Amino acid sequence: MATVGPFDLPLDGIEAVIFDCDGTLVNSMPAHFEAWCEALTYYGAASVFQEDVFYAMGGRPTKDIVVDLNSDYGLKLDPDAVAMKKREAFMQHLDRIELIDEVVAHARALRGKLPLAIATGGTRMVIEKTLQAVGVSDLFDEVVTAEDVANGKPAPDIFLHAAKLLGVAPEKCLVLEDAPAGILAAQLAGMTVVTVPSPLNLANS
Known part of the structure; x- marks a missing residue:
């Protein structure tokens, strides 16, 4: 398991907890970065996506990131094709995916006490495979993905939809996130x- 330092959750007045997945619940970002590199290399755009830029864009849908790469580097990549190749590579x-133990410990402690959801910028197939791979699919009442909303992170849609599914007002929801967009x-x-x-930030600190 990957580790982060212990932290407390401010649960006073909270009626539901929503978790991001990649980089928050599971340490999957190195695997995602490698998949990005493979996909971009396949389409002749090797080395355009630096690791620090990748982490800064964490949490955003793949297609949105490809659109930004096209704009920033004058590329003409097909967002759908790159997303599919990246998904296959991942x-x-x-x-290689590891649970982030401190976060998973919070989820397990809250299971059955408060409704729990995942709100992720990933696609449903990838997230379901990720949760199955690390054995935590049964911890969450709802899983909301980028495919379930019109606008991905940093728009609030995905969290608002998760709150609606859980039946809890947004202001009574607590979110655990690692990425600026989320x-x-x-x-x-x-x-x-x-x-x-x-875990990356802790390793480099």
């Missing part, structure tokens, strides 16, 4: 946010 790296999305949704330090 599926080959599922064995943190902003949760704040725009009017939710309380706990920033989860990523």
